[in-house]
Amino acid sequence: MAVTGAIFIAYVAAHMFGNLKVFQGQEKFDSYAEFLRTFGEPLLPYAGFLWIVRVVLIAAIIGHVYAAYTLWARASGARNVKYSMKKATTSTLSSRTMRWGGTALLLYIVFHILHLTTKTVGPGPEESIYQRLVAGFQPEYWYIAVIYLAAQVALGMHLRHGTYSALQTMGLTTTPAAQARASAAGLVLAVVIAGGFAIIPLSVLVGIVE
Template identity: 60%
Template sequence: MATPTLIKGGRSTRSTIALKLLMAVTGLVFIGYVLLHMYGNLKVFAGQDAFDTYAHHLRTFGEPMLPHKGLLWIIRVVLLLSIIGHAYAAFTLWARANSARTSKYVVKKAVAATLSSKMMRWGGVALLLFVVFHLLHLTTHTINVNGDPESPYDRVVSSFQPEQWWVAAIYLLAMVALAMHLRHGVWSACQTLGLTNNARSRMRANSVAVFVAVLVAGGFALVPLSILFGIVD
């Protein structure tokens, strides 16, 4: 009777490891994307021509081998699949953690968790809702907070004017959630990938996690803040 139990436990452990690997790999996809996206957003400081040219090239990149907007659709498909995989792994692991909550070890571990890890799950949900808002705002133009200018630069700048301070507030709050998600996510990915085997590697992983979180969230936040305070107009 013991053998099936051991096999079942082994399968459960392998399944958990696989889910954590799925979260780590899809998380790395997101990090690569947000770094590139942040770089593109910072083009706003180079002026309207530079920003609009960048936005145009995203749609024509790879032509004629790729169709118009071909690169954007490839990125969108990869991101959509990554989101599905990431969310599935997260909620499956979340459900398993809740079912094991009676264990003293799990309770002690939960008490010792950092603020970012406690907010990880609900922060992820908040970020998902923000992504929907962001797409409706600046991709499909379903949400028009200050008209619908043809120029991508004008569309961004007009959205974060002081009269639309609430839009900037939504984006800045989302960046706080993103920073916390990235800090804990990068750390967890390093653990899953076996990069935290000793005190030095754990310290290094934590430093990388904090650096990535501050770099990405701070870089994104610069745009609405600079527009809101009149540095970019």
Template identity: 60%
Template sequence: MTTTAPGRRSGQATTIALKLLMAVTGLVFVGYVLLHMYGNLWAFSGQQAFDEYAHHLRELLTPMLPYGGLLWILRVVLVASLVGHAAAAFALWARAAKAREQRYAVKKAVTATLASRTMRWGGVALLAFVIFHILHLTTHTINPGGDPESPYLRLVGSFQVWWVAVIYLLAMLALGMHIRHGAFSMLQTLGLTDNRRRYRISHAVGLVLAIVIAGGFALVPLGVLLGIVTT
């Protein structure tokens, strides 16, 4: 009979729990960025439509909640998810690094995509971008394109500054790569890649989500740079 040491069982359970935490918080982020991308695309409908959409978001569930109350609830959920996601990622990173200290006599050939190889550092880059994004369009601490009252004018004015648009486009490239592998890993953690067909479908889901979300976000700064979205 083969038995597993209590310490090893505890370590495996912790690893599974961390992966589940990453999967659940990742699902929260995917849902959020899809809705956020949809909102950003209102910029193509012009200033009035975009500003009305931004105003409507702040009126959701009023008077049960104060003006902008739902947005603050969403922000709290997102910050909590971000902390949990980042903490789980760094914990798993540390465990993987510790495990690599033990070398095996036989190495398995592993096919790794660019997205999977850059997953960790891409996540760090996205974390830095999220901080920049909050300082830019939430707190208005950074105002490279001015700080008009209109959300539309603030958005367009910012992306008319070329280096701001480049930062966002590079961030969307990193986001696409992160989602590409992250969505597959999430489905794998949830046990949805247990056969060849589901494995291929999960890879396809990750690719489609990456293209739709990253591409959708990139349309707005590209539209501003090309003069399609203007003030």
């Protein structure tokens, strides 16, 4: 699960930093989007790199969900064990909502694809990626922005607990000081990535990006 989690962290971090190019204007943002589609040519077909990334992400999602279900099943079978009960009482909000947060993120991914990739929901069929993004978060579509912002809360909580769990799996939380560092790392990562994503629809709503 740590491996698939690391893949997701790497992807969302890269995706977030790429999306921040929207603040550089339409030309820069659309050029970046086109760069991703032509990366690897002529060895790869047009958009081939993006499809490789998508396949890896789909495989990671399947593996992550399977691992999460396996861990949940084991935890459910150990509910009568005192040690398990003790851990549950000291768990954080992020850890207690991990399963539901993950489900919410899966639903959000589907919505995100329908919104900005297939253009099934939201405004008209703008061909420019920049125009599509800006049109999709206009004030009249405030409810779409709310969905995105709620998803970033779920993402932040998932990243915070997931980062700590990954570091714990690697044996990097064996002392109170190490646990504090792991917790801080998870919090920083969650705030930076989720905050970076959230600032985009907010900036469109208030007219900073137009």
